[in-house]
Amino acid sequence: MVSAEDARDVDLSVRIGGLRLRYPTMMGSGCYGSGEEFARFADLARIGAIVLKSVTRLPRLGNPMPRIVHTPSGMLNAIGLQNPGIDWYLEHEIGKLAERPCAIIGSVAGFSVGEYVEVTQRLAERPEIDAIELNVSCPNVASEGETFACDSRATSEVVSAARAATRKPLIVKLSPNVTDITVIAREAESAGADALAVINTVRGMAIDVERARPRLGNVAGGLSGPAIRPIAVLAVYEAARAVRIPIIGQGGIASLSDALEFFLAGASAIGIGTANFTDPRVPERIVDGLAEHLAGQGARSISEIVGRANVGFADVHQYEGDAG
């Protein structure tokens, strides 16, 4: 039997560059607003960080409706980076963040290296912002959106430039919609990323068969929720073997067991997004569950289980008889 005291003694903190998070849970960008929207229902003092909704240089109205389609064990979204632009954001929104009892990570999106640099620099110089996440993998904006995270040279270029623009911890959010995530992960690491967020949503589409039309206003969207969890677990497993920087594993985490999969695959922290739409108490339950689980295993800190499931990749045995 695990006592509450044992569970309290477990160290769940995690370090992302120079930033220490009390809990290894980060609320996924675009899923948690600025925190204010959920603060009514969830105890923000019991989460590690909020990753803010992505900001671009200019205001964006976002995609036409419908923007959300529910799918089996998941959800497609195509919001299209609706945001007020960095000028307005700094003037009207950012001050409200000072009172949040958890870390605040700004998310930067853009369409050129110059835009990423400008927004990163202006956001990062604010004291309310503890770290920057580069959203180089939004699947929901026309053509250029995902280009950065799908091209190793572009990833390298944008990460290097953003790295030069701030000393605050820099997280790069990777796309699963690539041939080999380890290539992009290594590029981001050598360009100066402090951590990788793995993964953004998986591109997808749903069709209304009666109207014979795409269901999303944007036609294509990003799939999230439990449906993408196995894709995310593998991406984390592969990326963790390829780089030394911490990985924030995310994609369909809704329970303690889901969270453990990601830590065991090699994530140092986890992102929780769509599960907040199921129940805003999920992040707290996961934190409580982790402490109890680790205490039950006799572990003193979350770091003890990170990557524990790493057994490499199974050799493919060929029977001699099959060779011909």
Place this chain on the structure above:
Amino acid sequence: MPARVHDTRVIAREERAPGVMMVTIQAPALSAAVFPGQFVMAELPSGCAAAVALAIYDAYDDIVSLLFFITGPRTRELAALAAGDSLALLGPLGNGFDLRDAPADVAIAAGGVGIASVLLPARELVRRRSRVRLFYGARSAALLVERERFVQAGCEVTLATEDGSEGLRGYVTDALEASAPAKLLLACGPTPMLRAVAQIATRTRVPAQLCLEETFGCGVGGCWGCVVPVAATSPRAPRFPSNEAGISYARICREGPVFMAEELRW
């Protein structure tokens, strides 16, 4: 009282018409906090998909009832709840109808499952001595559930069905248009119906409050998945730069679900 998660228990579940469910819940704190036109996010027992936005149909004593159509796997899962089951509800959410004026003559238009959002405002208006005329339409007579409840609540009820199986043959907006204009119009139903109601409101110069239906992501304003174009000058427009046309996107779950017809730019 602010919205929060309520761990509730299902008292009764009834199929009121094919595919139309009424789930009655014991939820004292929620019942006491509800304003007419608000909604809840109902957590699926399986927990493997986002919660479902449901209108709060009725709230009295320690009881809340939810009336909804089965439209897919998520609502089917909720429809399978049985008496005694637990159900987590996040709410009450949204702004609700503005009934502060309670004019002498109010018309309410409800289409299909839209009926689920208008019982509470109807009852409140009757209590405040407004004459309340309900115009209620559905595809066929069997889907005109709960009409007797509105009669009991003191409303004058006019029915319309698309197949002519009861009341006027046609849309609920046809019935509304054929009647004398009221001083205030409330409406809830599918978007094409609400657009038609907005046109009638403009033509007859009657202020109209429309309760919008949309697929929600989070239901609390965090994901921007349920927006509607509004005039940037509208009090409900988010504090946000608008585009050149003076349009801004408001969140239906947060700034709505009730909007004044004249502020919408859809």
